[in-house]
Amino acid sequence: MGDFNETVREYLGRAGDLSNTTHVRGRAYEDALAYVFKSIPGCDIQRNSLNQFLSEEIDLSVMNFQDLDGLRALPEIFLVECKNWSEPVDSATVTTFASKIRHRGCTLGVLVAANGVTGDPHQRTAAYQSAALALAEKTRILLLTTDDLHGLTCARDVVVLLHRRLLDLVAAGTFTLA
Numbered sequence: 001m002g003d004f005n006e007t008v009r010e011y012l013g014r015a016g017d018l019s020n021t022t023h024v025r026g027r028a029y030e031d032a033l034a035y036v037f038k039s040i041p042g043c044d045i046q047r048n049s050l051n052q053f054l055s056e057e058i059d060l061s062v063m064n065f066q067d068l069d070g071l072r073a074l075p076e077i078f079l080v081e082c083k084n085w086s087e088p089v090d091s092a093t094v095t096t097f098a099s100k101i102r103h104r105g106c107t108l109g110v111l112v113a114a115n116g117v118t119g120d121p122h123q124r125t126a127a128y129q130s131a132a133l134a135l136a137e138k139t140r141i142l143l144l145t146t147d148d149l150h151g152l153t154c155a156r157d158v159v160v161l162l163h164r165r166l167l168d169l170v171a172a173g174t175f176t177l178a
Contacts, residue, residue, distance in 0.1 A: 004039060004152065004153060004154050004155065005152060005153045005154075007035055008032055008035065008036060008149055008150075008152060009150070011028050011029070011031045011032030011035060012028075012029075012032055012146060012149060012150065014028035014031075015028035015029040015032060015084050015114075015146075016146075025084055026082070026084050028084075029082050029084035029112075029114065030047065030048075030059050030060070030082045032149060033059070033060060033080055033082050033112055034047060034060060036149070036152065036155075036158055037060060037062050037080065037158075039155040039158070040067075040070050040071060040155050040158055040159060041067040041068075041069040041070040041155065042064060042065035042066055042067025042069075042070035042071070043062055043063065043064050043065070043067075043070060043071065044062070044063045044065075045060050045061065045062050045063070046060070046061040046063075047059065047060055047061075049061050056100050056103060058079050058080075058081070058100060058104070059080055059081055059082045060079070060080035060082070061077065061078075061079055061080075061104075062077065062078050062079070062080060063076065063077055064076050064077065064078065069156070069159070070159060071159055071162060071163070073163050073166055074108060074162065074163075074166065075106070075107055075108050077106055078101075078106055078107075078108040078109060078110065079097075079100065079101055079104060079106055079108075079109045079110070080109065080110045080111075080112060081097045081100070081109060081110070081111050081112065082112045083111070083112065083113045083114060084114045084146075085113070085114055085115060086114075086115065087115060088113065088115050088116045088117050088118045088127070089111065089113040089115075089116070089117045089118065089127060090117075090118050090126065090127060091118060091119065091126045091127045091129060091130040092130075093127075094111065094117065094127045094130035094131055094134070094141065095130045095133075095134070097109055097111055097141065098130065098131075098133075098134035098137075098139045098141060101134075101139050101141070102137070102139055107138060107139060107140060108139075108140045108141075108142070108166075109139070109140070109141050109142070110141070110142045110143075110144060110162070111141050111142070111143050111144070111175070112144045112145070112149075113143065113144075113145055114145065114146045115145065115146070116143075116145050116177065117131075117143065117175075121172065121174055121175075121176055121177075124173070124174050128174045128175070129174070131143070131169075131174045131175040132173050132174040135169065135170075135173060135174065140166065140169055140170075141169070141175055142162060142165040142166060142169060142175060143165065143175040143176070143177060144161070144165070145177065148161060148177075164178075
């Protein structure tokens, strides 16, 4: 595979190809995110972790060594949930992800929702309300979309985007796509 953007686009192409099965498309979406996070200096990942009760699976767990060129503002461990859905992710799914984050003793998660989430960020309705409620309980959820992924050209872009989303989350009181 070639450069960063080309590699991400190849994964996203498979993830969006409706001739592939749902499983193949979902796996390709996770592959794209695994590639993105592994490319960030100081980050290592673990995929598809199931809790000891076999009741909650996490797509990606990220160990963040907070490299000087990496995700210095993010905690040392955070979780990533990949939703390659044709529709926006709903509030129940955001609430479930917030619970998974807390159940793992983490404070941050990244929700990658192919087509965004339900509701209105200014009115804090639907999924935006779920993110606001999680934030009030000290559980931070950053939101990324497929459009965001297409805009990435290098690992530095990912770092800048995630740091911006973290600041926006705290400033706005819910996740944003600003």
